[in-house]
Amino acid sequence: MQRSEEAYGLPYGYRAKVGLIVVGPNLNPTPEICRMLPPYVQVRETRIHMEPVVNVEECSKLSARLPEPAGLLTEGMISPILGNNSAIAFACTAGSLVGGPGWDKKEIEAMESNSKGIPCTTTATAVEEAMRFLGFKNIVITGPYIEEINRKFKEFYEASGFKVLKVAGLQIGDLYEMGATKPSQAYQIAMEAVVPDAEGIFIACTNFRCSDVIEEIESDSGKPVVTANQATAWHLMKLLGINEPVDGYGELLRKVPRVTG
Numbered sequence: 001m002q003r004s005e006e007a008y009g010l011p012y013g014y015r016a017k018v019g020l021i022v023v024g025p026n027l028n029p030t031p032e033i034c035r036m037l038p039p040y041v042q043v044r045e046t047r048i049h050m051e052p053v054v055n056v057e058e059c060s061k062l063s064a065r066l067p068e069p070a071g072l073l074t075e076g077m078i079s080p081i082l083g084n085n086s087a088i089a090f091a092c093t094a095g096s097l098v099g100g101p102g103w104d105k106k107e108i109e110a111m112e113s114n115s116k117g118i119p120c121t122t123t124a125t126a127v128e129e130a131m132r133f134l135g136f137k138n139i140v141i142t143g144p145y146i147e148e149i150n151r152k153f154k155e156f157y158e159a160s161g162f163k164v165l166k167v168a169g170l171q172i173g174d175l176y177e178m179g180a181t182k183p184s185q186a187y188q189i190a191m192e193a194v195v196p197d198a199e200g201i202f203i204a205c206t207n208f209r210c211s212d213v214i215e216e217i218e219s220d221s222g223k224p225v226v227t228a229n230q231a232t233a234w235h236l237m238k239l240l241g242i243n244e245p246v247d248g249y250g251e252l253l254r255k256v257p258r259v260t261g
Contacts, residue, residue: 014040015041015085016085016086017043017076018037018044018236019046019074019089019118020043020089021046021048021066022047022091023048023050023062023095024048024052026175026179027180028179028208028209029206029207029229030045032206032209032230033091033233036211036234036246037236037237046072047069049065050062054145054173054174056098059095062095063103067111067114070088070110070111070112070114070120073118074086074088074115074118077118078118085241086240087239088119089122089232090111090123091228093204093206094149094153097122097124100156103124105125119239121232121235121236123206123231126231126232126235126236127204128157129235130226130231130235130252131162131226131231133255134226136199136200138162138165139202140164140165140194140198141166141168141204142167142190142192142202143189143203143228144169144170144181144204144207144208145169146171146173147169149169153167157202165197166193166195170189183210187210187216187217190203190210190225191221198223200223200226201224202225202226203227204227204228206228206232210227211227211249214250215249230253233246233249241259243256243257243259244256
């Protein structure tokens, strides 16, 4: 049985800390990511404003807001006593790629300009690295989005070297409605999107509840699954040097080592 830090008289986050930058009224990124990290990783969250409309115009406004929350997160993550095994993620998929190829790298630079040496990532970056880790080349993409956002996903990941065979979305443009979706909706749209030639399924949107059906989708489709929150948790563990497998959330989190050397 794993004991908590306080059972040993140790401070929370003494082994690792992560910071999440979450947008607007999103309900699901933090609880889903928390479930997928080892219990000794302390999770902190801050938010940036976003109107509850998921379209290219609104998502394009988010990048300029990232340096300040990155700096705020560092105030509780850097300790002269506990050290600095920390990482920060912008937990938003559309907002980290809507500007096209390289948009995520610019956001990482913006966050790291104010993160006091703490490494940063975005969900779009994490997904790309996770799909390469699993050996994906031909993929399908699914999620809750409207068509103009789906086109941005296809553009971004094809520019990253993947062949996107199909993109399917639920045509939801409201963040509150996205946050209220059921895991069964994620299962259904993923199974509708999958095609025989795909090597994997990417389920987009950190506000789309799907952690509970990753294993079921993998079993029923015969394809490994990468989701927005799962990939974000995976990449944070990679940045932290954590090679411990995590069960219950698909092949990606079970497969180790994430970090070599």
